[in-house]
Amino acid sequence: xxxxxxxxxxxxxxxxxxxxxxxxxxxxxxxxxxxxxxxxxxxxxxxxxxxxxxxxxxxxxxxxxxxxxxxxxxxxxxxxxxxxxxxxxxxxxxxxxxxxxxxxxxxxxxxxxxxxxxxxxxxxxxxxxxxxxxxxxxxxxxxxxxxxxxxxxxxxxxxxxxxxxxxxxxxxxxxxxxxxxxxxxxxxxxxxxxxxxxxxxxxxxxxxxxxxxxxxxxxxxxxxxxxxxxxxxxxxxxxxxxxxxxxxxxxxxxxxxxxxxxxxxxxxxxxxxxxxxxxxxxxxxxxxxxxxxxxxxxxxxxxxxxxxxxxxxxxxxxxxxxxxxxxxxxxxxxxxxxxxxxxxxxxxxxxxxxxxxxxxxxxxxxxx
Amino acid sequence: xxxxxxxxxxxxxxxxxxxxxxxxxxxxxxxxxxxxxxxxxxxxxxxxxxxxxxxxxxxxxxxxxxxxxxxxxxxxxxxxxxxxxxxxxxxxxxxxxxxxxxxxxxxxxxxxxxxxxxxxxxxxxxxxxxxxxxxxxxxxxxxxxxxxxxxxxxxxxxxxxxxxxxxxxxxxxxxxxxxxxxxxxxxxxxxxxxxxxxxxxxxxxxxxxxxxxxxxxxxxxxxxxxxxxxxxxxxxxxxxxxxxxxxxxxxxxxxxxxxxxxxxxxxxxxxxxxxxxxxxxxxxxxxxxxxxxxxxxxxxxxxxxxxxxxxxxxxxxxxxxxxxxxxxxxxxxxxxxxxxxxxxxxxxxxxxxxxxxxxxxxxxxxxx
Numbered sequence: 001x002x003x004x005x006x007x008x009x010x011x012x013x014x015x016x017x018x019x020x021x022x023x024x025x026x027x028x029x030x031x032x033x034x035x036x037x038x039x040x041x042x043x044x045x046x047x048x049x050x051x052x053x054x055x056x057x058x059x060x061x062x063x064x065x066x067x068x069x070x071x072x073x074x075x076x077x078x079x080x081x082x083x084x085x086x087x088x089x090x091x092x093x094x095x096x097x098x099x100x101x102x103x104x105x106x107x108x109x110x111x112x113x114x115x116x117x118x119x120x121x122x123x124x125x126x127x128x129x130x131x132x133x134x135x136x137x138x139x140x141x142x143x144x145x146x147x148x149x150x151x152x153x154x155x156x157x158x159x160x161x162x163x164x165x166x167x168x169x170x171x172x173x174x175x176x177x178x179x180x181x182x183x184x185x186x187x188x189x190x191x192x193x194x195x196x197x198x199x200x201x202x203x204x205x206x207x208x209x210x211x212x213x214x215x216x217x218x219x220x221x222x223x224x225x226x227x228x229x230x231x232x233x234x235x236x237x238x239x240x241x242x243x244x245x246x247x248x249x250x251x252x253x254x255x256x257x258x259x260x261x262x263x264x265x266x267x268x269x270x271x272x273x274x275x276x277x278x279x280x281x282x283x284x285x286x287x288x289x290x291x292x293x294x295x296x297x298x299x300x301x302x303x304x305x306x307x308x309x310x311x312x313x314x315x316x317x318x319x320x321x322x323x324x325x326x327x328x329x330x331x332x333x334x335x336x337x338x339x340x341x342x343x344x345x346x347x348x349x350x351x352x353x354x355x356x357x358x359x360x361x362x363x364x365x366x367x368x
Numbered sequence: 369x370x371x372x373x374x375x376x377x378x379x380x381x382x383x384x385x386x387x388x389x390x391x392x393x394x395x396x397x398x399x400x401x402x403x404x405x406x407x408x409x410x411x412x413x414x415x416x417x418x419x420x421x422x423x424x425x426x427x428x429x430x431x432x433x434x435x436x437x438x439x440x441x442x443x444x445x446x447x448x449x450x451x452x453x454x455x456x457x458x459x460x461x462x463x464x465x466x467x468x469x470x471x472x473x474x475x476x477x478x479x480x481x482x483x484x485x486x487x488x489x490x491x492x493x494x495x496x497x498x499x500x501x502x503x504x505x506x507x508x509x510x511x512x513x514x515x516x517x518x519x520x521x522x523x524x525x526x527x528x529x530x531x532x533x534x535x536x537x538x539x540x541x542x543x544x545x546x547x548x549x550x551x552x553x554x555x556x557x558x559x560x561x562x563x564x565x566x567x568x569x570x571x572x573x574x575x576x577x578x579x580x581x582x583x584x585x586x587x588x589x590x591x592x593x594x595x596x597x598x599x600x601x602x603x604x605x606x607x608x609x610x611x612x613x614x615x616x617x618x619x620x621x622x623x624x625x626x627x628x629x630x631x632x633x634x635x636x637x638x639x640x641x642x643x644x645x646x647x648x649x650x651x652x653x654x655x656x657x658x659x660x661x662x663x664x665x666x667x668x669x670x671x672x673x674x675x676x677x678x679x680x681x682x683x684x685x686x687x688x689x690x691x692x693x694x695x696x697x698x699x700x701x702x703x704x705x706x707x708x709x710x711x712x713x714x715x716x717x718x719x720x721x722x723x724x725x726x727x728x729x730x731x732x733x734x735x736x
Contacts, residue, residue, distance in 0.1 A: 162685065162714060162728065163699050164532020172708050300694070307691060315691075317530065321714040321730060323675060323683075325702030326668070331531050334693030340540050346530060346689040351719065351726055358719055360530065360726065362689060 002128040004102075011035050011042070011074040012104055012131045018047040018056070019076045020139070024190040025050050025219045028290035030143040034060040036071040036098070043067035050219060055080065057089040061096045069097035076136045078107040078129070081115040090119040100126040104136040108147035142193070142292030145313070151287040152294035154311055156303055157188060158331045159318045165328030166300065171204075180355025181318045185297075186213035188316060192223045193291035194248075196282075198302035199229035206239045209297065224248055224291065228277045228302060232256045236263050250277045250285075279311055304333035307344065312364050315346065319358045370496040372470075379403050379410070379442040380472055380500045386415040386424070387444045388507070392558040393418050393587045396658035398511040402428040403442040404435070404466070411435040418587060423448065425457040429464050437465035444504045446475035446497070449483040458487040468494040472504040476515035510561070510660030513681070519655040520662035522679055524671055525556060526699045527686045533696030534668065539572075548723025549686045553665075554581035556684060560591045561659035562616075564650075566670035567597035574607045577665065592616055592659065596645045596670060600624045604631050618645045618653075647679055672701035675712065680732050683714065687726045 004012075018033030026032075026048050034056040036044035044067065046059025054062075057079055061068050079089035079101065093101060101120050106129055117127050137144060145153035159176045160166050167173035175182070189195055195209045209225045211218055222245025227234060232251040236259055240247050247265045251257075252274055257267040270281035286294060296306060306312050317331075337343070346362035353359070372380075386401030394400075394416050402424035404412035412435065414427025422430075425447050429436050447457035447469065461469060469488050474497055485495050505512060513521035527544045528534050535541030543550070557563055563577045577593045579586055590613025595602060600619040604627055608615050615633045619625075620642055625635040638649035654662060664674060674680050685699075705711070714730035721727075 160532070161711065162683075162730070164528070168706065168708055170706065174708060304694065308693075315530075319728075321716050323700065323712045323714065324708070325676075325700060325705035325710060326672065326698040327703065327706050330694040332691065332693060335695065337693035338536065338538065338695050340536055340542060340692070342693060343529070344691045346691065348689050348721065348724070348726065351721060353716065353719060356716070358716065358728065360687075362530070 001130050004128070004131045007040060008074070008102060008131055011037055011072075012076070012102065014042070014045070015074045015076050016104070016132065016135060016139070018045055019136075022048050022050075023139070024216060025221060027051070027193045027221070028146075028292055030077055030140050030292075032056040032075065032077045034076070035074045036060050036064045036068055037074065038067055038071050043071055052085050055086055055089045058086070058092055061092055070099045072100045072102060073098045074102045076104045077140070078103050078105065078114075079116040079120065080107065080109075081119045088116075088119070090116045093120065094123040094125060098125060100128070102131055103127065103129040104131055105133045105140065108144050141313070146287050146290070146292050149287070151283040152193065152291045153313050154283065154294050154296060154306065155188065155192070155314045155316060156296045156298075156306060156312045157185060157316045157318070158303065159320065160331045161322040161324040161328070162319050163323050163325070164331055165324030166331050167329045168324075169327050169329060176320045176322070177318045177357045178320070178355040181320075181357040181359065183213055184318070184354050184359065186211055186216060188295055189223055190216045190218060192293040192295040194224035194226050194286060195295045195297060196226040196228065197296070197298045199227060199231075199233050200301060201297070201299050202227055202229070202234060202238055202240075204299070207297070208239050208243055210240070210243050210245060222246075223295070224289070226250065226282075226286070226294075228282065230272055230275060230277050232260070232267075234260055234265070236260065241265055250282050252277060276305070279306060279309055283311060300330055300333040303331065307332055307364075308334050308336060310344075310364070315360070315362045315364065317360045317362075318354065319360065321356055321358075369498050372496070372499045375408060376442070376470060376499055379405055379440075380444070380470065382410070382413070383442045383444050384472070384500065384503060384507070386413055387504075390416050390418075391507070392584060393589060395419070395561045395589070396514075396660055398445055398508050398660075400424040400443065400445045402444070404428050404432045404439045405442065406435055406439050411439055420453050423454055423457050426454070426460055429460055438467045440468045440470060441466045442470045444472045445508070446471050446473065446482075447484040447488070448475065448477075449487045456484075456487070458484045461488065462491040462493060466493060468496070470499055471495065471497040472499055473501045473508065476512050509681070514655050514658070514660050517655070519651040520561065520659045521681050522651065522662050522664060522674065523556065523560070523682045523684060524664045524674060524680045525553060525684045525686070526671065527688065528699045529690040529692040529696070530687050531691050531693070532699060533692030534699050535697045536692075537695050537697060544688045544690070545686045545725045546688070546723040549688075549725040549727065551581055552686075552722050552727065554579055554584060556663055557591055558584045558586060560661040560663040562592035562594050562654060562661075563663045563665060564594040564596065565664070565666045567595060567599075567601050568669060569665070569667050570595055570597070570602060570606055570608075572667070575665070576607050576611055578608070578611050578613060590614075591663070592657070594618065594650075594654070594662075596650065598640055598643060598645050600628070600635070602628055602633070604628065609633060618650050620645060644673070647674060647677055651679060668698055668701040671699065675700055675732075676702050676704060678712075678732070683728070683730045683732065685728045685730075686722065687728065689724055689726075
């Protein structure tokens with residue numbers, strides 16, 4: 001790892017801040033930030049705003065103008081070296097006469113990986129890489145997942161009482177968490193390329209799965225709504241079919257597809273045993289559809305199946321300050337886990353209060 | 369509320385620190401601290417260490433000597449005005465010529481309440497009261513509970529997985545939380561006058577319910593061990609009967625009491641319906657036995673019954689970073705809670721990580 005100064009850290013931290021401005025809008029592209037520095041002075045800042053629009057480096061170069069010559073460029077992600085929707089950023093940095101490029105994370109994208117740095121280096125631009133890499137890798141977990149595994153980063157959101165209940169056994173339920181937690185879920189949705197639920201939840205709750213929070217600027221985007229519905233029981237009257245954005249239904253039985261397609265839904269089959277859709281195949285298919293971050297908001301059956309098949313990367317649990325008692329449904333249904341050895345270990349990455357509720361963010365670590 | 373300066377706050381905060389030194393040893397007395405100040409200089413400090421030994425004010429006066437004259441005394445609890453095991457502290461402060469007494473919390477003790485302040489005031493000592501009162505009331509919750517309600521403050525400790533499981537349904541279980549959380553439980557035990565469990569837990573786990581943590585100086589004290597055992601099924605071989613400290617068994621059927629008494633246990637009856645001991649009456653009885661803080665470490669049946677009867681004041685939940693799934697026992701068994709309206713609201717007072725686990729401390733607020 002190269003040496004980095006305190007000033008290097010500060011400029012990269014600024015680049016990371018700039019990158020975050022695009023987190024709701026760049027998908028399927030990663031959110032990237034760039035800062036151009038002469039000596040200790042920032043001479044240009046840029047970030048990527050939306051796929052098809054200019055990359056962070058190009059925006060920063062435009063802001064710096066002539067002052068880009070001999071500047072240092074702090075970029076959160078390795079500059080691209082290929083012609084995509086826009087010309088390669090490595091070339092733009094070279095042409096502008098930038099003297100040094102400091103990179104947080106090298107690009108996991110197969111078309112770029114290492115080539116941006118290679119292009120810069122062979123043009124005589126100094127390159128240092130790895131500064132605040134973990135921070136950037138964390139915020140780009142979805143992009144990294146799709147590039148390296150061909151499938152989205154799967155985030156499972158659960159709302160439960162402090163004693164682990166989600167609804168009464170008789171089905172009685174209502175909002176468990178408070179308004180601040182629900183607003184927080186809107187941000188989780190906004191940063192996701194798709195939101196997935198099961199047909200059971202659609203039939204019981206008729207959710208919208210849209211981003212409605214006025215303070216979040218999505219620039220017109222809505223996450224893809226994904227419903228797992230092996231028997232294609234999706235009602236034509238489902239709320240989400242009438243809302244802005246796209247609904248994609250995975251099923252095993254396509255015989256009833258036509259009216260749903262006429263209602264605007266897309267129908268897909270990826271295999272499954274009739275009773276349920278093959279979860280692995282769904283994730284692979286969502287990868288080909290360029291979904292980086294998948295948020296799952298589902299009932300205990302689908303949530304439990306994803307956990308039991310080790311397909312969840314991160315859990316976000318909102319715990320409400322209530323005790324609901326034992327006559328309640330559990331957050332995860334895992335009928336096959338009959339021994340302690342079946343349990344899964346978590347690594348808590350964040351713990352905080354959100355309004356009156358608590359929010360626990362944890363990565364899955366597999367069996368203990 | 370009188371005016372308090374920043375310096376007043378700092379001196380009272382110091383007195384509260386001193387009081388905390390007695391938290392494991394003063395029971396059934398409250399832990400009290402005292403600071404004597406001339407101008408801005410501390411001239412004497414004291415705290416109460418053990419019932420029967422000198423009170424905080426007397427220790428601080430002894431430390432200050434002649435410099436107590438015209439000093440200000442910061443005391444966390446209203447000085448006593450009655451002859452108990454030691455002479456009244458109000459008299460000692462007056463005799464030493466203290467000019468002003470600043471009190472955090474007035475004493476809820478029926479024999480004292482208001483009389484200490486009254487005695488000081490009629491001797492010409494200035495008194496201001498209420499500084500950092502909530503802080504002191506929080507740490508003396510057990511003492512306040514016994515003085516005002518005649519029963520201990522009931523703290524229910526639970527260890528569970530993040531999804532609310534405590535053991536497999538087939539009974540398979542093991543330590544759920546890590547060593548730091550278990551050390552933390554030792555501190556909860558040490559600050560308690562008694563630790564209560566049910567006979568089910570004794571038969572299943574044979575717990576010791578003692579304080580074993582070497583870093584905690586109990587000065588030989590062990591919390592009273594309380595077992596609810598309506599049918600007096602307590603085995604003579606139970607571990608706790610052989611350990612230092614006292615075991616008290618509440619039962620409804622005293623016919624088998626003699627061998628247990630010979631084994632060193634105390635047996636008590638307070639009424640009940642044969643199947644279970646009357647929980648309310650147990651708490652009242654523990655109040656007459658001068659228990660301020662009762663820690664409950666029980667299985668889901670007793671824990672659930674206490675919660676359902678609204679007898680728990682505070683919940684301390686250790687959540688381990690595991691998912692145990694749905695085929696597990698719940699932390700609380702509440703068979704009668706079949707509607708959402710039965711749920712109880714909590715107020716989270718503390719949320720933190722303890723080793724790899726999380727600890728949630730919450731007050732019960734009754735039905736929502």
